[in-house]
Amino acid sequence: MITTQEMRALEINSEALGVSTLQLMENAGRSVADEIEKELGKNLEVVVFVGHGGKGGDGLVAARHLAERENKVTVISLGEMKHKDGMVNVSAVENMDYSITMLGFDDLLGEVKADVLIDAMLGTGVKGRIREPFASAIRVFNKSKGFKVSIDVPSGIDPDLGEELGEYVRPDLVVTFHDVKPGLLKREFRFVIKKIGIPPEASLYVGPGDILVNVRPRPMKSRKGAGGRVLVIGGNETFSGAPALAALASLRTGADLVYVASPERTAEIISSLSPDLISVKLSGKNINEDNLTELDKWIDKVNSVVLGPGLGLADETVRAVPALVNKIVEKGKPLVLDADGLKIMKGSKLNDMVVITPHPGEFKIFFGEDQRERERERINQVVDKARECNCIVLLKGYLDIVSDGRRFKLNKTGNPGMTVGGTGDTLTGIIATFLAQGIDPFTSASLGAFVNGLAGTLAFKEMGAHITASDVVSKIAMVIGDPITSFKQKIYKRVIS
Template identity: 70%
Template sequence: MISSSQMRALEINSEVFGVSTLQLMENAGRSVVEEIEKIMSVDDAKAVIFVGHGGKGGDGLVVARHLSDMGASVEVVTLGEIKHKDAIANFNAIEDMDYSIKLTKFDYNMKSLTADILVDAMLGTGVKGIIREPFASAISLFNSSKGFKVSIDVPSGIDPDSGDVLGDHVRPDLVVTFHDVKPGLLKHDFKVVVKKIGIPKEATVYVGPGDLLVNVKPREMRSRKGAGGRVLVVGGSATFSGAPALSALASLRTGADLVYVASPERTAEAISSYSPDLIALKLTGRNFNEANLKELENWIEKVNAVVFGPGLGLAEETLKATRPFVEMVMKMGKPLVLDADGLKIMKGSRLARNVVITPHPGEFKIFFGEDPREKERDRIQQVIEKAKECNCVVLLKGYMDVISNGESFKINKTGNPGMTAGGTGDTLTGIVATFLAQGIDPFMSAGLGAMVNGLAGTLAYKELGPHLTASDVISRIPKVLNDPINSFKEKIYKRVIIS
């Protein structure tokens, strides 16, 4: 099954991998005609296509063209202005076909029609809420008309994800849906055929801009402080102060409204001097220790996600306090990104489904007791197995980033040679934490974090070459988030051959 948002992400990803949405629309419409042909002869048949203003309407316009080309008498009934860019291209083509295709604007006074073929191309997977006019009346007219009725993708008036009826709905003899079954179809007794329309496997396997656009929602005008998420970064030690600061700054640049950095007292003072945007919390002691657990409990309660590990160090008192802290965060149900020294200390642990660990190959060996496998396909399978073993999301960093929750996997192939600079892993951690704080699924948060970090690094690399720093990556995160499609097109491809 595939949800409407997942399908939209695949369509966008397909475009950046070279298969345009116009091509997908053409394939979709042609596949509908193929299914109609299996049932009846279309030569000399009369067909009426009810066309909405979105992408589904565009599919219907393709159906109209192909039926006409095959000898059918075709009438297209439009329900308002065509708005989808690819549908407009098909509508413009049909406008010039006035000899073979009749264009009619929907009229409330229309009586029931009689045709051999009636095609529902009115409302698609983007439909929300109760059906309004003129669609409500058009659905009624469609149902009362006589002929073999076909719905494209999902019958108009049915929520594609929940199956809820949004007022009245089309009652088709056949539903031709694309790529995979929509969950809402399973709630009804429709005859459904699934057709592949040319979405490349890469659109599913690789993290792409479509995943970002459908998961990261635009900020509403009436948003209040905290709408972008609150993040707590716990890290730093008597020796290290930069790592937690980089995670926190990356989190802010990704869209978190409030980021707290909790570090040992002297370290917190250093962190607060880096930027006035950071809220530094001073913890008792020179290194993270058991006394800090009580100090942090209320702060954990306040935030939406926690980062633990950057610059933490491996002092004896830190080793004793780490497991109780991680268990406290998990018991409180907060999403957690476990990184760097934090995951080294927690090696071999079984964690929780809302925990993301971000090991590089050396940390992967420490945590799981084995090196990452060399062959790409073997490495993917290994990460799936290990994610299931530790009951968490694993983001294995490397030439090919592999992300898995133990069931599904994603690959990130953005990045460049300059990303070997120290601190770029800390920026990744902060990005992932913000997506978690915004309520995005941990598996998707990890994949999006890897892609955004890689694209931001590539924008820096194109300007600076291999002389970039983690701060250069952070400064370019907003550009990636504001324009993920063009940022993705700018990337330096990792030529990943999965064999």
């Protein structure tokens, strides 16, 4: 099963991998023609009702292929094509003026009679109630005589919910693509699933499509806080840079407000690093149990929390952190647990709103075993461990692996320069912002790995192995703003063994 949002991400990822959406449209339309031939044979009279989106483009491809197979084909257009790939196929069909008859919907005098009627009107992008001329076209389609085939989903049916959006097509068969849409499973439509050439890597790896469908442009009337509020808890009397890097990465990812809660002396240093950071001074030299009450109001203020960067392993901190984790979880706040926070919480069963981001050494400390050598075995290991700790695990490395215990995603956007200190802190800040914006933890972790690695790759492309974590922060906005162009930069090939 695949939602419309997931399908859109796969299409974008496919194009980024070199399989164009025009190729996918060609495969989709041809598969419709193949299924009709399989169902009804040849020498058919076919009428295709074509809308102005991608589904209309699929219908035009089907019309071309059916005409090539010596069927009598008529295309009824419901308006000007607006889809870029569909426009290519409009041109192709218009040039087939001997084998295909082109009509406008206004040219129809009444109901249609044919061997096959193809619904290529409204696809997965349909929103709200069905408007004219589509409502009238759907009524004509349903009343017409012939075997009725809908492409992907019947026009007028919500593809994810299965709800009727007013007038809707009542097909004899639905030819859907790649995987079944949730809405089809909620109705009694007969359907077949056709593969259209989307490479497995489009769903296996995080790609630019995942960014584009999950990270939406902010509305013009947005108010302060719409980008999310993040609290970073970390730092000690020795380390101040790690929490600051996490906070700066969080801001650059799009959070509106980022608070950094650190021991008093550390907080003073952090506030001097950037005027963009809101520094919260906690009592003591290290995070301690007295800070739990102090942190209450700050946890309440935010949408997500980071715990761990620069935290240290002082005895008072080790005593305080488990209670702090419980407090954050009990308040229902998504949490990114990293660095020393992971070490303190080793072996714990956590929560499905918690993301942990271990490198191989931290993975061994937290789970008590080394990561496996072979990539496929390591993927299974991460899935098993995520299920065991009831949290999202992002194992950082040459190939990042993300799992929630049921599914997994891989990320291959990193580079050798990201062995520099601080890039793990930037990762936690990026993930925290996605969590604060309401994106689910598994997706947030996957997007975070992609953005952090690709930002590092853009920096590496300029400076080679001389990059710093601050350089990674400086490229985050570029990746989120134009993930497709960013993705086309040099990527180090990953081999799954």
